[in-house]
Amino acid sequence: MNKKRVDEYIPRAYRALSDVGIADKGMINASYKGQIASFGAMIAMGSVLSAVALFSARGKTVADRTKLMKAIYAVIHGATEEIEDTALFDYVQQEKNRGKIRFAKEKITDAAIALKLAMNLYKLTEKDQDDAANI
Numbered sequence: 542m543n544k545k546r547v548d549e550y551i552p553r554a555y556r557a558l559s560d561v562g563i564a565d566k567g568m569i570n571a572s573y574k575g576q577i578a579s580f581g582a583m584i585a586m587g588s589v590l591s592a593v594a595l596f597s598a599r600g601k602t603v604a605d606r607t608k609l610m611k612a613i614y615a616v617i618h619g620a621t622e623e624i625e626d627t628a629l630f631d632y633v634q635q636e637k638n639r640g641k642i643r644f645a646k647e648k649i650t651d652a653a654i655a656l657k658l659a660m661n662l663y664k665l666t667e668k669d670q671d672d673a674a675n676i
Contacts, residue, residue, distance in 0.1 A: 543651055550616050550655035555662055557615040561608045561624070569663040572604040577657045580609065581650065589646040590633050597630045609656070616652040 558564040563573055576596075583592035596606040607626045614620060614629040625631075629649070636645035 542654060543647060546648070546651045547654050547658070550652055551659055553616045553619060554612070554652065554655040554659035556621075557612040558656065558659055558663065560615060560621055561611040562605075563608050563612060564663050567664055568666045569660055570604060571665040571667055573609065574657065574660050574665065576604045576606055577609055577653055577660070580606075581653050581657075584646065584650055584653075589642065589649055590630075590637060593630050593633050593649070597627055612656055613649055613652045616655055617648050 558569065563569055580592055580596055583595065593610060597610050599605070599607060610629040611624040611626070614624055614632060617632075633642070633645055633649070636642050
């Protein structure tokens with residue numbers, strides 16, 4: 542973990558949470574916090590490529606994990622435009638082919654940490670995102 546990079550990423554992460562649709566009206570579903578924590582554990586225990594591949598697929602969780610992958614990509618690249626569901630996976634593949642997977646893993650880990658920290662700036666809700674928007 543690069544503390545300086547994490548500090549740099551936190552404001553980007555705060556914006557990315559809204560930009561990709563994780564945060565809405567100052568609220569965020571608490572399940573996203575658990576999902577980003579499990580993503581970090583998957584990277585530590587396995588590989589960054591396998592973790593990103595798993596989280597890039599739509600699953601049957603309350604939290605849309607593809608939004609987390611989009612948010613990580615947005616944090617790393619400062620992107621605000623439309624981000625494809627597989628953008629982070631494509632980035633990891635590209636960096637692996639260039640022999641720079643270690644540096645990409647560090648950046649992805651730091652972005653995930655920044656996202657988890659930025660989630661503390663939002664009110665957590667247990668309700669489904671769509672239900673929370675109707676309150």
